[in-house]
Amino acid sequence: MNDIDADTDRNAPGAMAEDALDAQIGYNLKRASALAMNDFAVELADAALRPVTYGMLALIDERPGIRAAELCRRLGMKSANMAPLLAELEERGLVERDDHADDRRVRVLTLTQMARNAMPGWRRQVRRHEDRFLQRLTKKERATLLRLLRLIWTGED
Amino acid sequence: MNDIDADTDRNAPGAMAEDALDAQIGYNLKRASALAMNDFAVELADAALRPVTYGMLALIDERPGIRAAELCRRLGMKSANMAPLLAELEERGLVERDDHADDRRVRVLTLTQMARNAMPGWRRQVRRHEDRFLQRLTKKERATLLRLLRLIWTGED
DNA sequence: TATTGTTATACTCTATAACTATA
């Protein structure tokens, strides 16, 4: 127990060197995101849903009949990585892949009745997960955080 | 061009369903983090440094003589995953692993002279990267974001 | 020619287990 106790403070208490790793937003984004993803996995373990698969289901639920390519675009995924996940969800009886009426290249996605029935419970679990890993933030701080994060990765305000 | 244009707004412009995927902070953390990690990789491609390896170097630079186990703890990594990365950095002539004076189990880490010489340039590149992916945020917003992110993953305020 | 969807494949990051050598 010697170098372990060398603290992060440089001069004043609470001060942080501006070039320090701890002061980099990218690093802190990564750490916070990792914590959130981990907590998500714990909460949704019984449903066997990971962040990606839940995101797919949630978006298909919000937009029934969405195309696979559009789902990829909205989730920022490559279709090559989406394909096996869709196959998995279809095999589990959660998603249906149907042919498009006009364009025969297109696969149109909907939730099965089973998945539609389960979604409210899963959404409730996700709310519980968010409340847990965000417990130190006020309602107002959460709204601010949401706005700033969307400002980063979407062009919009 | 049909379902692609179905917009995200529900009622009022700028409104968002509170249960929507877009309104979940975990999801937006993941997207923002992915964007940042990607932009980091682009900026530091010539240095062949990824976020993890840069983080290791930066922390060793801030705390010369740090133990491998302590580096793991601070970066939230498993030692099993750290080992091959340290080996890589050592092989590239960036990090030295020396024996501890008292405890012969411990490996003590320092940057080589080459790495110390390179660090200021790399730190400059990281600043440029942060300025780029955070360009839509004001100085004040960046400070707020940093505080909220650290509030999430560290217990401290 | 471009797009949709798929397969194959490789790389990175992460997690667990098993092991050694020390303490």
Next chain:
DNA sequence: TATAGTTATAGAGTATAACAATA
């Protein structure tokens, strides 16, 4: 017994390339 460090290995996530079918 516990800790520091390593190796091996498996699981996810993501990237590219190549392909078939269709527009």
